[in-house]
Amino acid sequence: MSAEELGFDPTLKKKKKKVVSEAPSASASPAPEKESLDDLFAGAKKKKKKTKAKKEATDDNDNTDELTESFEGLKLKKKKKKKGSKASESADFEKALAAAGVQEEDSGKLYDERQKETFIPYITLLDRFYDVLREKNPEMAGGQHQKLKIPPPEVARDGNKKTVFVNVQVIAHVLQRNPEHLIQYLFAELGTSGSIDGEKRLVIKGRFQAKNIESVLRRYIQEYVICKTCKSMNTELKRESTNRLHFIVCKACGSTKSVSSIKTGYQAHIGANRRKRV
Amino acid sequence: MSNIQNLKSFDPFADSGDVETQPTNYIHIRIQQRNGRKTLTTVTGVPEEYDLKKILKVLKKDFACNGNIAKDPEVGSVIQLQGDQRLKVMQFLVKQLGMQKKNIKIHGF
Numbered sequence: 001m002s003a004e005e006l007g008f009d010p011t012l013k014k015k016k017k018k019v020v021s022e023a024p025s026a027s028a029s030p031a032p033e034k035e036s037l038d039d040l041f042a043g044a045k046k047k048k049k050k051t052k053a054k055k056e057a058t059d060d061n062d063n064t065d066e067l068t069e070s071f072e073g074l075k076l077k078k079k080k081k082k083k084g085s086k087a088s089e090s091a092d093f094e095k096a097l098a099a100a101g102v103q104e105e106d107s108g109k110l111y112d113e114r115q116k117e118t119f120i121p122y123i124t125l126l127d128r129f130y131d132v133l134r135e136k137n138p139e140m141a142g143g144q145h146q147k148l149k150i151p152p153p154e155v156a157r158d159g160n161k162k163t164v165f166v167n168v169q170v171i172a173h174v175l176q177r178n179p180e181h182l183i184q185y186l187f188a189e190l191g192t193s194g195s196i197d198g199e200k201r202l203v204i205k206g207r208f209q210a211k212n213i214e215s216v217l218r219r220y221i222q223e224y225v226i227c228k229t230c231k232s233m234n235t236e237l238k239r240e241s242t243n244r245l246h247f248i249v250c251k252a253c254g255s256t257k258s259v260s261s262i263k264t265g266y267q268a269h270i271g272a273n274r275r276k277r278v
Numbered sequence: 279m280s281n282i283q284n285l286k287s288f289d290p291f292a293d294s295g296d297v298e299t300q301p302t303n304y305i306h307i308r309i310q311q312r313n314g315r316k317t318l319t320t321v322t323g324v325p326e327e328y329d330l331k332k333i334l335k336v337l338k339k340d341f342a343c344n345g346n347i348a349k350d351p352e353v354g355s356v357i358q359l360q361g362d363q364r365l366k367v368m369q370f371l372v373k374q375l376g377m378q379k380k381n382i383k384i385h386g387f
Contacts, residue, residue, distance in 0.1 A: 190387060206311040
């Protein structure tokens with residue numbers, strides 16, 4: 001019975017280990033005759049225990065040696081029974097056990113090892129299943145894994161008053177949009193102007209942080225990239241030359257939807273210009 | 279001629295007058311950067327029937343900021359407020375003036 005328990009629950013085992021370490025002193029003092037009996041067949045056992053103790057000292061949790069472990073389990077079993085039974089009963093029992101000891105040892109060991117081979121926790125199995133699934137066909141795991149990854153905007157400060165948006169081109173490429181369009185939107189939303197430098201980076205006038213740019217980018221994607229019908233980001237922006245309207249053409253579901261053109265809103269005149277104009 | 283129904287002078291494609299096809303007028307709330315970390319919030323497209331002066335007065339008091347009304351030839355009257363008041367303005371418009379959230383657009387970062 002205890003062998004089964006031991007095989008199933010490693011935590012239980014550990015608890016019992018502690019009990020064992022205390023057990024000899026506790027059980028020895030009230031029943032001295034038991035000790036002698038104990039010595040008869042447990043001489044070897046004690047030695048083992050010592051080695052085991054040493055082992056524990058050297059590598060605490062790392063129970064690599066299966067043999068000692070299985071022995072330990074057996075020991076535990078015996079100890080436990082001893083402890084549970086009354087002193088008078090235990091003497092007889094010990095004898096019987098001693099007789100049967102060798103056999104049981106073998107069978108118990110075998111059983112333990114078999115348990116160790118077959119028993120894998122459900123959680124690890126489930127994890128493994130999902131790992132394999134994700135590897136082989138990622139669409140099935142999680143469902144919405146087809147979302148394309150947009151690199152986070154890299155934003156650097158250029159001097160005190162300008163912001164450099166380093167990876168506009170990359171982001172525009174990922175979104176399948178013309179960089180000009182994206183830049184136009186950025187300027188309209190941020191209410192500033194700017195230029196493109198030699199390395200095709202975008203220089204924006206004004207101080208902006210990455211998170212600011214990111215929120216604007218999100219809105220751009222929401223408005224000009226995501227297909228309203230199927231929520232896919234695999235879309236194209238086409239300009240109808242006849243009516244001069246922009247259309248989102250979805251490559252996933254084939255729907256088209258018109259989008260409003262980018263309008264720069266009202267700009268208040270700030271600072272020096274304020275009075276000049278009027 | 280006029281007895282024949284089909285030739286009556288009824289134009290089926292004429293404007294019936296009861297369809298409201300006028301484009302929804304968005305209220306745009308924008309932000310502009312000024313010198314340093316100072317900003318300016320502009321509110322455009324507030325319907326004519328509202329008294330901008332009164333709104334501005336309340337806004338200035340509520341947000342503890344200065345502001346003024348600018349007249350623009352293109353978009354009409356514009357409320358300007360000092361600082362980033364975008365979210366507060368939107369809440370005010372929705373709660374106090376009962377405007378619909380979908381008609382308000384917040385721009386800027």
